[in-house]
Amino acid sequence: MTAPDLIRLSGVAKRFTKAGQGITIFDHLDMGIGRGDFVAIMGPSGSGKTTLLNLLGGIDQPTGGEIWFDGARIDRLPEGRLADWRANNVGFIFQFYNLMPTLTALRNVELPLLLTPLGRAERRQRAEIALRIVGLSDRLGHYPREMSGGQQQRVAIARAIVSDPKMLLCDEPTGDLDRGTADEILRMLQLLNREMGKTIVMVTHDPEAARYAGRILHLDKGRFVENELAGARVS
Amino acid sequence: MPRLLAQIAAVTAINVKSMPQRAWLSASTVVAVALVVAVLLSFLAMANGFEQTLRGTGSPEVAVLLRGGAGVEINSSISRDQVRLVEEAPGIARGADGRPLVSAELYVTVDGRKRAGGSKANVTLRGMGPEGAAIRPGFRIVGGRMAQPGSAELMVGQSLVREFAGFDLGSRVRIANADWTVVGVFDMGGSVFESELWADIATVQSLFRRTNVFQSIRVRLDAPDRLPALRAYLDADPRLKLDAKSEVAYFADQASSTITLIRFLGWPLAIAMAVGALAGALNTMYSAVAARAQEIATLRCLGFGGIPSFVGTLIESLLLALLGGLLGAAVTWAAFDGVTASTLGSGFTQVVFAFRLSPVLVFQGVVLALVVGLLGGLFPAWRAAHVPIVRAYGNG
Numbered sequence: 055m056t057a058p059d060l061i062r063l064s065g066v067a068k069r070f071t072k073a074g075q076g077i078t079i080f081d082h083l084d085m086g087i088g089r090g091d092f093v094a095i096m097g098p099s100g101s102g103k104t105t106l107l108n109l110l111g112g113i114d115q116p117t118g119g120e121i122w123f124d125g126a127r128i129d130r131l132p133e134g135r136l137a138d139w140r141a142n143n144v145g146f147i148f149q150f151y152n153l154m155p156t157l158t159a160l161r162n163v164e165l166p167l168l169l170t171p172l173g174r175a176e177r178r179q180r181a182e183i184a185l186r187i188v189g190l191s192d193r194l195g196h197y198p199r200e201m202s203g204g205q206q207q208r209v210a211i212a213r214a215i216v217s218d219p220k221m222l223l224c225d226e227p228t229g230d231l232d233r234g235t236a237d238e239i240l241r242m243l244q245l246l247n248r249e250m251g252k253t254i255v256m257v258t259h260d261p262e263a264a265r266y267a268g269r270i271l272h273l274d275k276g277r278f279v280e281n282e283l284a285g286a287r288v289s
Numbered sequence: 290m291p292r293l294l295a296q297i298a299a300v301t302a303i304n305v306k307s308m309p310q311r312a313w314l315s316a317s318t319v320v321a322v323a324l325v326v327a328v329l330l331s332f333l334a335m336a337n338g339f340e341q342t343l344r345g346t347g348s349p350e351v352a353v354l355l356r357g358g359a360g361v362e363i364n365s366s367i368s369r370d371q372v373r374l375v376e377e378a379p380g381i382a383r384g385a386d387g388r389p390l391v392s393a394e395l396y397v398t399v400d401g402r403k404r405a406g407g408s409k410a411n412v413t414l415r416g417m418g419p420e421g422a423a424i425r426p427g428f429r430i431v432g433g434r435m436a437q438p439g440s441a442e443l444m445v446g447q448s449l450v451r452e453f454a455g456f457d458l459g460s461r462v463r464i465a466n467a468d469w470t471v472v473g474v475f476d477m478g479g480s481v482f483e484s485e486l487w488a489d490i491a492t493v494q495s496l497f498r499r500t501n502v503f504q505s506i507r508v509r510l511d512a513p514d515r516l517p518a519l520r521a522y523l524d525a526d527p528r529l530k531l532d533a534k535s536e537v538a539y540f541a542d543q544a545s546s547t548i549t550l551i552r553f554l555g556w557p558l559a560i561a562m563a564v565g566a567l568a569g570a571l572n573t574m575y576s577a578v579a580a581r582a583q584e585i586a587t588l589r590c591l592g593f594g595g596i597p598s599f600v601g602t603l604i605e606s607l608l609l610a611l612l613g614g615l616l617g618a619a620v621t622w623a624a625f626d627g628v629t630a631s632t633l634g635s636g637f638t639q640v641v642f643a644f645r646l647s648p649v650l651v652f653q654g655v656v657l658a659l660v661v662g663l664l665g666g667l668f669p670a671w672r673a674a675h676v677p678i679v680r681a682y683g684n685g
């Protein structure tokens with residue numbers, strides 16, 4: 055490993071108490087994700103993939119261990135600082151898009167920019183650029199219900215990249231899409247990874263989807279099993 | 290913190306635009322709040338209209354004399370000797386014939402029937418001498434003529450003619466086993482006297498078996514500032530244990546107890562209903578927050594704080610309450626403002642008055658609505674601010 059990793063997990067533990075009973079999802083997880091990596095995380099349902107993504111994205115905290123991002127420790131930040139950190143560094147992409155149904159595509163994409171000092175005109179301009187990148191220049195004024203699933207996910211991708219974060223976290227981003235549309239979305243993620251240098255961590259249970267990544271991590275019983283797919287990248 | 294304001298504006302816009310998705314629930318909250326405000330404002334408009342009518346009645350140039358401590362006419366009794374002594378008092382104006390303008394009066398209640406609905410209600414029949422009209426500023430005959438002394442003739446106030454059946458000019462009326470004739474209709478600028486029947490004092494005394502009994506003496510003063518001289522005269526004579534008040538003060542005192550009563554009925558009723566509306570508002574806002582949990586969590590993922598969700602929810606609740614408040618005020622306005630009513634006035638007789646809304650009353654109603662909105666939004670807003678961020682993934 056030449057450059058230091060963008061993300062480093064060392065000895066991360068996560069336990070939940072549910073109905074008075076403790077469950078341990080991870081006991082001692084070590085992992086590094088390099089800058090510009092595209093990592094797919096696979097594993098059986100309930101193995102803790104989403105939990106891991108939450109820890110990486112700073113929306114949940116580990117019960118033990120350390121999480122480092124870009125040389126700074128994030129697992130003990132108070133919620134206010136963590137919110138700022140998320141706004142600056144992470145773009146989230148969800149299985150069910152999570153767009154605001156009452157806002158147009160443009161307004162949805164503009165949302166993260168409300169957390170920046172940018173003025174109205176510049177916010178609008180940047181949101182338009184993000185929507186152009188995902189090929190939706192002609193849909194600015196459309197509401198989510200007026201778009202297909204694939205189009206909604208592209209709006210969500212535009213929202214995730216509009217504030218230019220270093221890392222994109224995707225939880226089953228194609229889980230709700232047909233094969234052809236899924237491939238479109240995956241190619242788009244791949245493009246963002248290659249052309250814009252976004253570090254991407256994608257949870258999927260679809261082996262076809264995982265092949266778009268440069269690296270696949272299998273999560274099972276709280277442990278990683280790595281699978282480098284040399285030459286297996288789909289182009 | 291302009292970024293915080295931008296976040297609040299965005300979240301509020303999202304919330305408000307999603308209100309139609311809960312149209313029925315939102316509408317029911319608006320209606321519940323509107324009902325509360327309408328009830329409150331009807332009572333306050335009633336008190337206000339009643340107050341205006343009674344305040345408009347008194348003249349500063351007229352003094353009302355009652356037995357000491359009586360407070361209202363019905364509790365008072367005055368003898369003919371006392372009336373004669375008062376006629377000698379200083380500060381009293383004199384009529385064209387040189388006689389002092391002093392009117393000894395007795396009133397009784399008789400049955401009347403409302404034009405609308407035909408229900409029975411008490412009406413004041415006031416016996417008075419010829420000076421009774423002369424001492425009252427603003428008295429004007431608008432139809433017919435004055436009643437003759439010693440006769441069974443009636444003069445009726447305009448409001449009474451409007452509200453009650455059977456008192457039109459020329460009508461024959463049966464009261465106390467005697468036949469009376471309405472010979473005159475008078476105007477007194479909408480005051481309480483317009484809700485009365487006037488007749489000759491001697492006729493009233495004999496037909497009601499109250500010979501030589503009076504309840505009140507009204508005198509026309511030389512000038513409003515002559516009241517102290519009259520009082521000093523009454524105090525100096527042990528036979529005259531009478532209280533003298535300017536008529537303005539007399540009606541203001543009477544109005545205040547009735548108005549206080551109406552207000553003290555109106556506020557607790559409105560507040561009891563407001564508690565019900567509050568339960569509705571809480572339910573609506575908790576549902577709104579539950580329906581939006583994933584949106585709220587998603588915004589938190591994007592880096593939004595809890596404050597915009599808190600404030601956005603509170604604003605939505607206040608907005609529903611404000612809509613309800615304005616609707617309630619509008620309904621009260623449309624249904625009641627200027628509508629005349631008659632109610633138990635002083636001495637258990639009917640006083641005709643109009644409901645009167647005023648900007649101050651509407652303001653009070655809207656404030657009550659906003660209190661409902663604030664309390665109804667506070668706890669749901671707190672919950673909105675504390676939605677777990679992992680809810681962005683759905684169930685969680």
Ligand SMILES: Nc1ncnc2c1ncn2[C@@H]1O[C@H](COP(=O)(O)OP(=O)(O)O)[C@@H](O)[C@H]1O
Binds near residue numbers: 070
């Ligand atoms: N907030 C929570 N409280 C209690 N248990 C949880 C919570 N979140 C997840 N879990 C449990 O942790 C385990 C891993 O969940 P998750 O990370 O969603 O798995 P995956 O995404 O791999 O299907 C599951 O057994 C789930 O029930």
Ligand SMILES: [Mg+2]
Binds near residue numbers: 103104105
């Ligand atoms: Mg999952």
